Amino acid sequence: MAYEPEKLTPTRPEWLPQGFGLAEPFLGFSPPTSNTTYTPNQFFDTVLPYSSRGVVRLVAYMIRKTLGWCDRDGNPQEELILVSYQDLITHAGISREMIRQAVDEAIAANFIRCVRPGRASGANLSAVKALYELRWDDRGEYIKDPKKFKGFFEGDGHRTDIPNQFFDDLIPKETLAVIKVVGSIIRFSIGFQARHGRRRQQAQLSYNHIQNYTKVKNRTTLSQAIQQAIDRNYIIRLHQGFFTSDKTDQVTTIYTLRWVDSDIYNLTSQKNVPESIATDQSEKRTRKTRQNQSEKRTRTSQKNVPVLK
Secondary structure (H helix, E strand, O other): OOOOOOOOOOOOOOOOOOOOOOOOOOOOEOOOOOOEEEEEOHHHHHHHHHOOHHHHHHHHHHHHHHHOOEOOOOOEOOOOEEEOHHHHHHOOOOOHHHHHHHHHHHHHOOOEEEEEOOEOOEOOEOOEOEEEEEOEEOOOOOOOOOOOOOOEEOOOOOEEEEEHHHHHHHOOOOOHHHHHHHHHHHHHOOOOEOOOOOEOOOEEOOHHHHHHHHOOOOHHHHHHHHHHHHHOOOEEEEEOOEEOOOOOOEEOOEEEEOEOOHHHHOOOOHHHOOOOOOOOOOOOOOOOOOOOOOOOOOOOOHHHOEEEO
16 A cells, blocks of 8 residues: 555644744655755764764754755865854854854864864954864775764765755754654665665664664653654654564564655555664665766865854
């Protein structure tokens, strides 16, 4: 039986603060064929599970601004990206008092690098804006362990075209737990490619699998985040999992992202769902193969780095 998405009406969702006003509900992610950011998978594997909300929002904003607008050769269309405190407050969703801490933590974790320290204006001295860039690692090894992380993998593959809505609409506004839940569904669906085929459409994930991946320790918080992600139309629970008391019979819950056009991935019932995802399954390198577009090295020169004042 084909999945029929529920009809949505433009009313103010219960989770919005009172007085926020009438809001259009989130109707689903646009198909991952355009309006995407070619995102390092380490954002999901290393940044999301181990970082504070401020760091997640800062790194996501840097990735979006650096890699979200590229030409056919994979080069950033904007040679210089200016990032002010107001940009981070308005667009990244970081409070002013948390920006400095988020920057320091992101540098310490090797997510970003300071190219030039900033300087406040003083006697006979003009102010100098600080320069930051994403930190890249050219050692050729894909690192997930935050203790060994030295920068984002710079070689071919290990990236996914992520709908820009994830960066623009979800990360700046949602709690860290909801971001982690949606991120895990992204990572284990479109973030993985079948051994001899295309990217997955659905993800079979147990509650424990999501908890182990996201590092959300409180099970109540995780349960609420999953339900919020469903209620807010970010994800769909295609099939509810279950297990017997003696664990002799169990079925893993199946999730997918909610897409604007639900037929894009031909969402179906349990009968057509692939077998469970092995948690230790290695990822196939995913070289970008779009026509007339090849990925080049993404280390940005100093003229290509974001500026933070």
